[in-house]
Amino acid sequence: MKMITAVVRPERFERVMEELENEGYIALTATEVKGRGEQKGIKLQFRGRTMEVDLLDKMKIEIVVDENEVDRVIETITSAARTGKIGDGRIFVIPVEKSVRIRTGEIIS
Amino acid sequence: MKMITAVVRPERFERVMEELENEGYIALTATEVKGRGEQKGIKLQFRGRTMEVDLLDKMKIEIVVDENEVDRVIETITSAARTGKIGDGRIFVIPVEKSVRIRTGEIIS
Amino acid sequence: MKMITAVVRPERFERVMEELENEGYIALTATEVKGRGEQKGIKLQFRGRTMEVDLLDKMKIEIVVDENEVDRVIETITSAARTGKIGDGRIFVIPVEKSVRIRTGEIIS
Amino acid sequence: MGLDSGDTAWILAATALVLLMTPGVGLFYGGMVRRKNALSTISLSFLALAIVSVQWVLFGYTLSFGSDVNGVIGGLEYTGLAGIGLEETGTIPHLGFVAFQLTFAAITLAILVSGMAERVRLSSFILFGFLWTTLVYDPLAHWVWGGGWLAELGALDFAGGTVVHISSGFSALAIAFVIGRRAGFGEHSMEPHSIPMTLIGSALLWFGWFGFNAGSALQANGLAANALIVTNTAASAGAIAWLLASWYHGKPSSLGMVSGAIAGLVAITPAAGFVDPLASIAIGAVAGIICYSAMLFRIGKGWDESLDAWAVHGIGGLWGAIATGIFAKESVGEYSGLIYGNVEQFIAQIIAAGSALVYAFAVTLILAKIIDMTVGLRVSEEEEYVGLDISQHGEKAYA
Amino acid sequence: MGLDSGDTAWILAATALVLLMTPGVGLFYGGMVRRKNALSTISLSFLALAIVSVQWVLFGYTLSFGSDVNGVIGGLEYTGLAGIGLEETGTIPHLGFVAFQLTFAAITLAILVSGMAERVRLSSFILFGFLWTTLVYDPLAHWVWGGGWLAELGALDFAGGTVVHISSGFSALAIAFVIGRRAGFGEHSMEPHSIPMTLIGSALLWFGWFGFNAGSALQANGLAANALIVTNTAASAGAIAWLLASWYHGKPSSLGMVSGAIAGLVAITPAAGFVDPLASIAIGAVAGIICYSAMLFRIGKGWDESLDAWAVHGIGGLWGAIATGIFAKESVGEYSGLIYGNVEQFIAQIIAAGSALVYAFAVTLILAKIIDMTVGLRVSEEEEYVGLDISQHGEKAYA
């Protein structure tokens, strides 16, 4: 199994949730985070000076799925979260060695 | 080493902490998250209609332990967090390649 | 690629950010978390009794970098976050199998 | 006597002050509940205000202050405030008196929320609130202030220790018994989601209480000033006493400090026009300790009277009623209490407080039970788990 | 007549009450915006207060209440409050009247923030606010209260339904049209970041409104008491009506409940000294429903008049002006309305409300357009994305 960790714009979070649901990926865990991208956030002009706002609010979504689902999940998230502008975020795929359902204790592999 | 990532009900968080402590697993990191399970949360009846509350508050616990401790940690969390009802949560095990103690700079493996 | 997950004191977070930037590691994701270390937090004396404050505020930083950057990132974080006292935190290194830039859909390495 | 503009100015200002107390109770309570029930808890206070305001104009006022019918209820001559124009009663406009009294009726219902917080159905609260204010508050107000049988008995209640606090405190307990404990009560901790919100509520309550007690003089005079300073003193003594008591048992919490202040304010309420400042230190301090003990007792019993209206308003009001019979001083309010040798007053106080207590508790128990058995007082298990903000209001407090 | 200390006490207290409403609006609005614009939104209310306070002393008061010039504006004799010493006007100090009126001018500008929230440039707001209060508020205040042409016409506006609410509500709409929608409006949800903050704001507004309406009697008498109780009743009826209406459509939100209360308060404002308590139930309840419908209409149209000043203050004020012409009762305020057969009053109300509406909307549209085309009304796309707290103030609301 893999954990897909996506960092997206908070205003796109709802849409990502919906699209994932439409594709059948219901289960997920979401966290409010702050992020800074390679471009160092957003630059504002202020009275002749430049001010950088580097830590911006983002939503992090974690979804654990079977290996063969990974690409479809990535695609779904990417298309729902993309605005084409800087700050759209990243998706990371991390190996999961074991997954347990607490309610039943069963191991989902 | 492994990182054990558990998503549990917030009202069970305290108990999980205590049980882990009793078993000698003191160190951990906790994050407030929101989650939606495969059952899409909770359905409420409202004036004849059904309303879904899909994102519910959860606590995420991350514990990094040696490989041979993994099962005992999982067991401890599972038994402390289980109510037997939908929403009890998941545990994921992720490989950790390196672990450093910042205070000393030493590498714990 | 690797995800470097560092849990640091919140009052050192700013400095860690700056040092990482100086070293050229701009991109990162940060989360407010609570943590308890092996020493079980801080013990306070109160009217003859001992009171333990075990969950303390921490900042978690996640940075995904190429394998060969890992050590430099660890070093940078370690030196910026260290006070030498209990509670300085940990750094964990986790394997990342894939990394996607949502804006372009491109897969990074 | 004719209208006095100074007295009128004070009654208008005092009415505004007491008005603010009802949302104040909402914030006081709202901070103490879990995040998922924050809006519900605050909203019930606003709703109490809205419901009672309309009911009062329609018939609540006349049931309370209409011409006495057999000592138990007011007549119907003021239905819809009919016949009340711009003329005065005493030295203030009659409508000013109506409005001032209205704010008391409203806050009393708001205090009740304590017994059903985090689990009551919104619609059932509306129904319950409307009936409770009609069946419990209005008669009690009539008995004590409207020329009813307790007034005849000579019982003193300057600003509502019996009518407002004993009645709401014990009614909250009755509701708590009927509606049952919150899911998870006693199993896992239910920490207040925002103590600063509770502190803001306390500030508004302390502030508004000056209108509550000093306004009850119905004149801007020395008696009002006496009521104001004893009110402040009792609040302070209560805050310090509860703080010290809880310090002795563990840590001196800020929640304890303000609970003590409210306890002191409750206890001085019936006494404010009858006792002097030194007595108010004693009344407040004892209130802090008694109410703190009552809270410990309640917790020990496993009663989920969730936000301690019983411990603070019920027991604090009881103590205040008795304390009035102990400390009343002739030079302040023309009556003497036990320490000045007047046993009769002391007994009258106990009878009045006891009657109000029994009436409020019993009628509330029956009313709550009937509503629970018919439309249902409590939300479903899922709704409670998800929280009332989402399940009852479709909202989240914080984004 | 000579100074009356009771009337003076009341006007001083009422001024304090209304003063608190301006930050109250700030909190009411501040809770409804996104976290990243919380400080900006609250600050604009404070700034409205600061700007108007200074402008009022310098020349706003004299433009509004100086000796009438052709029915359209006040003369300049009170520039810098020159010549106003400690003497009285009527039974209260002239400076008390100046201060009381000032608080009305301040809150009117604060209400306007609704139409530009989360996207206005701080510096442009300051410029706009200064000009708007001078060009729109001051003339309107003169027309209605300062002896101008609407006063001549016989239009009734007890406490500012026309001057304050219609003018601010329709001006907010005009600004919203000029400044344009917030980025992402209609695409993704923009949830209120703290409804408890909005509820605190509502509590302060309800409280302060007693000063607003009952203070407008300018005396502490039966009329003030009438104004106070109808104010409270209309607020309550409005809260209940909006709650029920939104319940019918979905969930009864707490935000709806307090919006309804504000709608009721707005609607009763022009009527408070002319109608009786029963009429105020009708006025408030209808206000709750009309304003709720106006909000749905606005959303349907895709107008981003973001915090509903138009729906609540504009439409509520319009209804209130008309309702005054319907329900005015001679025994309360010496005037009769439509239901007592007085068609003329009804028509005068419509003319006055309509004129104020058109004047405020048109002048605001032009003023906003000019500022937008010159210095620019709106922040840049990046600044809006990052939020006004950081981009305009360099601050974060919560650490």
Place this chain on the structure above:
Amino acid sequence: MGLDSGDTAWILAATALVLLMTPGVGLFYGGMVRRKNALSTISLSFLALAIVSVQWVLFGYTLSFGSDVNGVIGGLEYTGLAGIGLEETGTIPHLGFVAFQLTFAAITLAILVSGMAERVRLSSFILFGFLWTTLVYDPLAHWVWGGGWLAELGALDFAGGTVVHISSGFSALAIAFVIGRRAGFGEHSMEPHSIPMTLIGSALLWFGWFGFNAGSALQANGLAANALIVTNTAASAGAIAWLLASWYHGKPSSLGMVSGAIAGLVAITPAAGFVDPLASIAIGAVAGIICYSAMLFRIGKGWDESLDAWAVHGIGGLWGAIATGIFAKESVGEYSGLIYGNVEQFIAQIIAAGSALVYAFAVTLILAKIIDMTVGLRVSEEEEYVGLDISQHGEKAYA
């Protein structure tokens, strides 16, 4: 003269207004500290109120306002408020005067929290507060208002610029020197955890200040109205001035805006009954700039007078005392200042302000030092790191 119900109504209302300022200071400060010290900071204000309220009734009032003993302290005839019944002093009830003055004593101690925020031991604060109000506040109040030597000198202090603000501001600085800097001060940023809370506090302060200054007329008359409008104007001018000054240096923060408002309010306090509205614009604006500069100076020096009581209350109060000597206008308050040629008044102001400053600073320094060396003023390193909410109160502000 006999009791005047209007004056009494105003003093009662004003007392309520000032009372609310003490928790208002708590919120103002509470928003500026880190989350882990939020409850502690707010609670210290409540505690200041509770401690001073009891002390005032027991002997604080008599030390301040008892019959003069050699110009330095009041006699003991009012110990326990003995002999103060329902009769009047001037045109208001004596107990009303006692209560009004009490609220000043309470807030003065609350302002001091600034100098020890986020590091003071709860028990030591209680001890310190009790002694400070007795040894510093009570004598100063006597000197200026109770017939002491500064009153004799002819120094003017309408509402407490010297007694309240200079004394608290400079005392806060003295404490800051004794208790030392917060751990990490200057090393890492300590961002305010909730600026909206600070804005709520500011709103309550601005509101309450109308009671503070206009109430100090002790009558509901033209002088009170003058005090009210100059208060509002100075606050507004101060807010605008600080905003612009900080804009010039960087971003115009909302925290700066309200700090400027408080600076303006502080500076107008001693002058409110002596200057006219135009002068109040100058006084407020200069206060905004001077206090902003004082804050920059303090930061430059590395002084951890954490919440700027010194810069805002100390320096603002000093400026206000001097400004009273500059702008006092005979037609307002019977005294003339420097611009009307009266050098003596100017000098009297400087002497009075300087004496209060030195007395407050010196006694506080000694008192704080003694407490620090005996029971210890400061929490342990671990307690500070964990935060005072947990270590002193056993609570968390937000769950």
